[in-house]
Amino acid sequence: MASLALRINVLDQNNVKTMQFEPTMIVYDACKVIRERIGEKPGTGQSYGLFLANEDPKRGVWLENGRTLDFYLLKPGDLLEYKDKLRPLKVRLMDETLKTFRVDDSHSVDQLVKTVCDRIGITNCEEFSLVCEDEELTPKKAAPPQVRDQKKMEALKKKLHTEDDVNWLSHDKTLRSQGIADSQILLLRKKFFFSDQNVDRNDPVQLNQLYAQARDAIVDGTHPCTFEEAVNLAALQCQIVLGNHEPAKHKPGYITEELQSYLPKEYVKAKGAERRVFSEHAKFTGLSQLNAKFRYIQVVRSLKTYGVTFFLVKEKMKGKNKLVPRLLGITRESIMRVDERTKEVMKTWPLTTVRRWAASPNSFTLDFGDYSESYYSVQTTEGEQISRLIAGYIDIILKKKRATDRRVPEVEDETVLTEDMVLPARATQVSYVTATSDRGEEGQVAHPGVLRAAGESSAHFVHSDPQEGFLPQKQAGQSPGFSPAQQALQSSIDKGLGSADAAVNELETPTQLPPLGNDPQSLTWKQNTLDVSRQNVGSQLAAMTAAAAEIGRAV
Numbered sequence: 001m002a003s004l005a006l007r008i009n010v011l012d013q014n015n016v017k018t019m020q021f022e023p024t025m026i027v028y029d030a031c032k033v034i035r036e037r038i039g040e041k042p043g044t045g046q047s048y049g050l051f052l053a054n055e056d057p058k059r060g061v062w063l064e065n066g067r068t069l070d071f072y073l074l075k076p077g078d079l080l081e082y083k084d085k086l087r088p089l090k091v092r093l094m095d096e097t098l099k100t101f102r103v104d105d106s107h108s109v110d111q112l113v114k115t116v117c118d119r120i121g122i123t124n125c126e127e128f129s130l131v132c133e134d135e136e137l138t139p140k141k142a143a144p145p146q147v148r149d150q151k152k153m154e155a156l157k158k159k160l161h162t163e164d165d166v167n168w169l170s171h172d173k174t175l176r177s178q179g180i181a182d183s184q185i186l187l188l189r190k191k192f193f194f195s196d197q198n199v200d201r202n203d204p205v206q207l208n209q210l211y212a213q214a215r216d217a218i219v220d221g222t223h224p225c226t227f228e229e230a231v232n233l234a235a236l237q238c239q240i241v242l243g244n245h246e247p248a249k250h251k252p253g254y255i256t257e258e259l260q261s262y263l264p265k266e267y268v269k270a271k272g273a274e275r276r277v278f279s280e281h282a283k284f285t286g287l288s289q290l291n292a293k294f295r296y297i298q299v300v301r302s303l304k305t306y307g308v309t310f311f312l313v314k315e316k317m318k319g320k321n322k323l324v325p326r327l328l329g330i331t332r333e334s335i336m337r338v339d340e341r342t343k344e345v346m347k348t349w350p351l352t353t354v355r356r357w358a359a360s361p362n363s364f365t366l367d368f369g370d371y372s373e374s375y376y377s378v379q380t381t382e383g384e385q386i387s388r389l390i391a392g393y394i395d396i397i398l399k400k401k402r403a404t405d406r407r408v409p410e411v412e413d414e415t416v417l418t419e420d421m422v423l424p425a426r427a428t429q430v431s432y433v434t435a436t437s438d439r440g441e442e443g444q445v446a447h448p449g450v451l452r453a454a455g456e457s458s459a460h461f462v463h464s465d466p467q468e469g470f471l472p473q474k475q476a477g478q479s480p481g482f483s484p485a486q487q488a489l490q491s492s493i494d495k496g497l498g499s500a501d502a503a504v505n506e507l508e509t510p511t512q513l514p515p516l517g518n519d520p521q522s523l524t525w526k527q528n529t530l531d532v533s534r535q536n537v538g539s540q541l542a543a544m545t546a547a548a549a550e551i552g553r554a555v
Contacts, residue, residue, distance in 0.1 A: 004069060005076045008050075010038055011083040021069055028065040034082050049106065051081040058177050062106035089175070090185045091116055091130070094212035098185070109178075110171035116188060121205040126396055127192040132167045134184060153312065156325060160340065161222040162310045163389075164382050189213065191389075193307035194332045194396050201294050211240075211293040214300040221264050223305045224343055231273070233299055234262040235280030239292045245282040252278070305343055307331050311386055312340065313364070313378035323379060328364075330389050332397075335366065349376075351397075357390060359383030496548065503540040 003020045010017065019037060021030055027050055035045050050063040052072060062085065063072060074080075087105045089112065092098050101119060103112050109130060117125030157164050168191065169178055180186070190196070190213055199206050217223050218233055225233070242250065252274045259277075260268050267273055284292065300306055309330045314323040315337075327343065329336035335354065337347040355369035364383035366376045380386070482490065 004074060006069075006074060007077060007079045008034055009079060009081045010034075011081060013038065016079075023070040023074075024068050026066060026068050027063045030069060031065070031082070038082075047084055047086050047104075048082060049085045051083060053079070053081055058179055060176065062174075064106075087175075088182050089116070090183070091188050092185050093120070093188055094190075094209045094216070096212075105176060106174065108172055108174055109169045112175070113171070113188075122209070123203070123206070124195050126399065127190055127194055127196070128188055129171065129191040130169045131187040131189050132169060132178075132180065132184070133187055153314075153325065156340065157312050159221075160310065160312060160327070161217075161220050162312045162327070163385065164312055164380075166385075168385065168388070170388075191309075192332070192392055192396060193309075194393065194400075196307070197301070199297070201290055204290060207290070207293055207297070210297055214297055214306075218300060219261060219264060221266070222310075223300065223303045225264070225303055227267055227270065229299065229303070230263050230267050231276045231280055233296060234277045235284060236292050236296045236299070237262050238277060238281040239284040239287055240289050240296070242281075244285045245278065247282075250278050250281060251275075254278075304345075305329075308336070308338075309389060310338065311380060311382050313380040313382075315376075315378045326378070328378060328380075328386070330386065330393070332393050335390075351390075351393065354390065357387060359387040496544070499540070500544050503544060506540070507537070 002023075004023045005018055005020055008017050008019050009015075015038075017037070019034065021033070025033075031045070031049060034050075035048075049065070052061050052063060052074075054060045061072075063069075063080070085104050085106050086102045089101045089103045090098065091101065099116075099120065101116060103115055107115075113128055113130060114125045117123075117128055122128065169175075169180070169186070188209075190210065196210060199210055201207065214223075215233075215237065218225065218230070238245075238250070238255075254274075255262065255277075256274060259274055262277065263273060287295070311328045311330075313326055313328045315326045316322070317324050325340050327338035327340045329338045329345075332351070334351055335349045336345050338345055349366075349368055349371070353368045353371040354366060356367045358365045358367075360383055362379060362381060362383075364378055364380050364386050368376070
């Protein structure tokens, strides 16, 4: 096969060189050849890779290390850039903290979210995503045809604070393909509300992020609440921000100018609102900041709209050829039709009843199979985002289910542990076998004619039937007058001590090895023999442990 001549632009040296490669060579080996030819020191350039540029920066791609060069249909004379894959990623957290990470530019957003969450200490990274807040980079969605009240719908979206205008990044694409520059700041935000009920004071990092997102949702009206609930939440926020209540300082007028950051706007001008907030604030004196955040989240979780992602859509009015605004809510358990004015739930479909769905630029359709007489179709420009949200919840549910299925079952009273050892001591299989009997059975612990002291053979016993009146011969080491159960216990003790003595003697006896060389076959035999001996010692120790446990149960 003819070699492939490619032009390699080494950006660090600002130099273009023509190099010959085999078309079947993988990209990793090609990078290794490039490092050797440009004189890089061994061990350096591990984060470098080959980039196939394009006139449109969004369409440039990184060549995967495991792919061959001919996979990318490269032609002789094509230009590849040899440069560092690492790029800066600026992320703003919900508590306004700004962090900068060095990430791999070839990774998808899904991989980058895992990297960011791991570094800041968030465990359930699959429930978080990145949001682009730059309006210039946010793709403009085409308005549905024949929409006469489009301005009214846009105003209603802003009032209800739906997810329609949130620009979530696609998890299966890279930052480059979505036009995210190195200087762009992205927001890390919780997208899926699945396991947040498990977040408590033992997870302060995620608790802080959840509090900040819940606080913003209360203030901007995403989660409607009563005046009393709003005052209680504002008082907890005062405890978090201002600390313990000080009557001389914390009185009406102290936070008047900032009251809109504590209360929803419909309650800011309510008579005596600030006085009520400080009155409730005094009740939380002594509450730590962490406990106050946890209590704040507990109150927000009790609201009926918590964990619901809303989209403003239009549905056909029953019996009329007219479209009316409606809220479509998505949760981890269901899909809901919600009144856009009161946010009262009008209808609920469990997520398990969804058979399929379809998204188009101007509509979204749900099929509930036998659980509904007809399809549910709405007019919206957010069909793709709704589809991703539903698919994301289903993926999380399936992932949790697979993790549960792989979990080792709890050991019950009637469970037997079996172990299969594969020589030469390279693998050990452990499995649980549940007893088939569903109830206990009575029986005699000691069976006549089979009792032995440690080290004695069966020839010292007379096997007999207890119904004929014969008794086994007296064993050495047994005391007269022992009951059968006590004799069985004595036998178990003697057997355990005998096993322990045998193990000690075996450990103290040096192994006699024949003269061996240092050739590979001799070294392999030594390693296998060592592994087998190690497993035998482990088996002896396990037998001793089991004998001790049996003695403990008998006692």
